[in-house]
Amino acid sequence: MTPQALEKVFLCDSGSISVEVALKMALQYWHAVGSPRAKFLTLRHGYHGDSFAAMSVTDPDNSMHKLYKGFLPEHIFADSPECGFFDEWVEEDISDFASKLGDNADQIAAVILEPIVQGAGGMRLYHPTFLKRVRELCDEFGVLLICDEIATGFGRTGKLFACEHAGITPDILCLGKALTGGYMTMAATLTTEHVANTVCGGEAGCFMHGPTFMGNPLASAVANASLSLLQQTPWQEKVAAIEANFAEILPPLKQLDCVKSVRWLGAIGVVETHTPVDVEKIQRHFVERGVWIRPFGKLVYVMPPYDISTAQLKQLVEAIESGLKSVM
Numbered sequence: 187m188t189p190q191a192l193e194k195v196f197l198c199d200s201g202s203i204s205v206e207v208a209l210k211m212a213l214q215y216w217h218a219v220g221s222p223r224a225k226f227l228t229l230r231h232g233y234h235g236d237s238f239a240a241m242s243v244t245d246p247d248n249s250m251h252k253l254y255k256g257f258l259p260e261h262i263f264a265d266s267p268e269c270g271f272f273d274e275w276v277e278e279d280i281s282d283f284a285s286k287l288g289d290n291a292d293q294i295a296a297v298i299l300e301p302i303v304q305g306a307g308g309m310r311l312y313h314p315t316f317l318k319r320v321r322e323l324c325d326e327f328g329v330l331l332i333c334d335e336i337a338t339g340f341g342r343t344g345k346l347f348a349c350e351h352a353g354i355t356p357d358i359l360c361l362g363k364a365l366t367g368g369y370m371t372m373a374a375t376l377t378t379e380h381v382a383n384t385v386c387g388g389e390a391g392c393f394m395h396g397p398t399f400m401g402n403p404l405a406s407a408v409a410n411a412s413l414s415l416l417q418q419t420p421w422q423e424k425v426a427a428i429e430a431n432f433a434e435i436l437p438p439l440k441q442l443d444c445v446k447s448v449r450w451l452g453a454i455g456v457v458e459t460h461t462p463v464d465v466e467k468i469q470r471h472f473v474e475r476g477v478w479i480r481p482f483g484k485l486v487y488v489m490p491p492y493d494i495s496t497a498q499l500k501q502l503v504e505a506i507e508s509g510l511k512s513v514m
């Protein structure tokens with residue numbers, strides 16, 4: 187199902203661990219090549235998980251960096267893209283990333299980012315050309331590219347993998363969440379034969395990670411069942427229908443004074459408010475309306491299952507509208 191070049195798969199316990207594994211792969215790769223590198227370049231507003239290395243490449247202002255300062259490794263952050271997915275591309279959008287990569291290329295083991303959708307760090311839907319440029323620049327400067335598709339993988343953005351919007355393949359890909367449909371914890375880190383062979387040809391002789399529950403048989407069975415289900419259902423049509431519904435039912439929410447913007451892509455719908463939402467109050471409202479939505483900060487968003495009906499989707503968006511009206 188995944189891009190052809192990514193032939194090697196390492197199964198992990200959770201999304202955060204899949205990111206740890208991706209970072210370790212990149213570090214071991216450069217060690218094996220004989221020129222160790224220890225920095226990662228990433229984007230502001232990113233989210234990659236709650237374990238230490240994953241946190242270190244997550245947005246520094248919007249997360250827990252301050253709490254762990256001194257312990258957390260410090261990496262390089264480029265401005266996040268401003269050009270939205272449906273906007274016209276402006277070349278300037280890549281300039282900060284390009285200069286940070288150019289200035290530090292010999293120290294950077296890999297670039298890590300969420301392709302097309304920056305999730306928990308801001309629900310930002312960005313332009314495919316940004317991602318294309320990132321791939322070109324990584325090739326130009328000889329830096330590995332890690333794409334974290336833990337949230338976007340398996341159809342969420344309308345393509346099976348968000349990288350397809352830009353027609354690129356990363357050197358390392360992180361998958362999780364929908365891999366098991368949320369029923370068991372399991373994630374995966376995929377890479378190319380070149381990266382895998384280089385890592386295994388290094389001093390250690392293998393990739394140095396081996397947790398107890400790696401490749402857990404029950405989780406693997408659940409993943410196989412979930413992926414079969416996805417392949418047997420017309421998920422493209424379902425995600426396209428959700429996207430079409432969002433296009434109809436989200437824009438009217440812009441009329442609320444508290445709403446700054448609404449946006450959507452595939453089966454992701456986002457309402458951003460001007461000021462943070464009172465989560466406790468609005469969640470009570472949601473539960474009374476028979477829906478479960480977990481907002482954070484200024485973001486109220488939904489990523490529903492692909493088999494949600496139009497009526498159910500409307501129920502979610504109506505609950506957001508009435509919830510915002512009653513608490514903001």
Ligand SMILES: Cc1ncc(COP(=O)(O)O)c(C=O)c1O
Pocket residue numbers: 200201202203205233234235236300305306334335336337362363
């Ligand atoms: C893009 C992205 N990366 C990593 C993670 C971390 O995954 P997990 O919560 O399974 O550790 C998440 C979880 O929300 C995510 O959205």
